[in-house]
Amino acid sequence: MTDLLPTSRSTLRVAELFGPTLQGEGPSAGQRALFVRLSGCNLDCGWCDTPYTWDWDRFNREEQATEMAVAEVASWVVSQGTDLVVITGGEPLVQQQRLGALAAQLAGAGRRVEVETNGTIAPDERLIAAVGTFNVSPKLSGSGVPVHRRLRPKALRAFRDCGKAVFKFVITGPADIQELVELQAELDLGRIWVMPEGTTESAVLTGMRNLAEPALANGWNLSPRLHVLLWGDERGR
Numbered sequence: 001m002t003d004l005l006p007t008s009r010s011t012l013r014v015a016e017l018f019g020p021t022l023q024g025e026g027p028s029a030g031q032r033a034l035f036v037r038l039s040g041c042n043l044d045c046g047w048c049d050t051p052y053t054w055d056w057d058r059f060n061r062e063e064q065a066t067e068m069a070v071a072e073v074a075s076w077v078v079s080q081g082t083d084l085v086v087i088t089g090g091e092p093l094v095q096q097q098r099l100g101a102l103a104a105q106l107a108g109a110g111r112r113v114e115v116e117t118n119g120t121i122a123p124d125e126r127l128i129a130a131v132g133t134f135n136v137s138p139k140l141s142g143s144g145v146p147v148h149r150r151l152r153p154k155a156l157r158a159f160r161d162c163g164k165a166v167f168k169f170v171i172t173g174p175a176d177i178q179e180l181v182e183l184q185a186e187l188d189l190g191r192i193w194v195m196p197e198g199t200t201e202s203a204v205l206t207g208m209r210n211l212a213e214p215a216l217a218n219g220w221n222l223s224p225r226l227h228v229l230l231w232g233d234e235r236g237r
């Protein structure tokens, strides 16, 4: 029998717990929310704004990642009087088993659970049952990640077909827009948000101005990065 350490089944690698703050992105932007940021990612996007969750060449893993019991994370969330909880990363689905346990506990306690994911790992049934909305953010060529790693059509179809996903794309320029037009035609993704890349107020505002007309022309919604407009690059916001 495989000798699994109990901690490997009951703990999550956590980067930070924060909030209440305002969900800054996607369909729930502007809503009060708590955030659970998990550590670890299976991609390495050039413009990543949370490299402290995965880039162990630049950051110290022991300092940036804490093993926490699923129950401990859940009780922190439930102790706060805010009903929306956003689980993000990193890539939360690299810990899918324990993420599913957390999401189920939170849903059982009456919380609305959103998961921010890069869409490369298909969600399992327990996770789908517990999550209210998956904000699926597949990476485009501007991320610098090779296409076979960042776009996994089978996983994207699983999100699309679960009925709980919206798709949110970070756009860094015209090549990303063209790639999204093609992806939409190929995969029929449903509701799409586009969002500028940027960690300063001026970069986000300029990006949103550049995206407004392409969004309207292609049937897409436009997402702000509200937390960046309000607080810049401050961590834990």
Ligand SMILES: Nc1nc2[nH]cc(C(=O)O)c2c(=O)[nH]1
Pocket (backbone or CB within 6 Å): 021, 022, 023, 024, 025, 050, 086, 088, 089, 116, 227, 237
């Ligand atoms: N306020 C706020 N909203 C967010 N929406 C998605 C975030 C993320 O880092 O995934 C995020 C974040 O870091 N802060």
Ligand code: SF4
Pocket (backbone or CB within 6 Å): 041, 042, 043, 044, 045, 047, 048, 049, 050, 051, 053, 089, 090, 091, 118, 139
């Ligand atoms: S998928 Fe998200 S967390 Fe992972 S490297 Fe890309 S932007 Fe960063």
Ligand SMILES: [Mg+2]
Pocket (backbone or CB within 6 Å): 049, 050
């Ligand atoms: Mg962020």
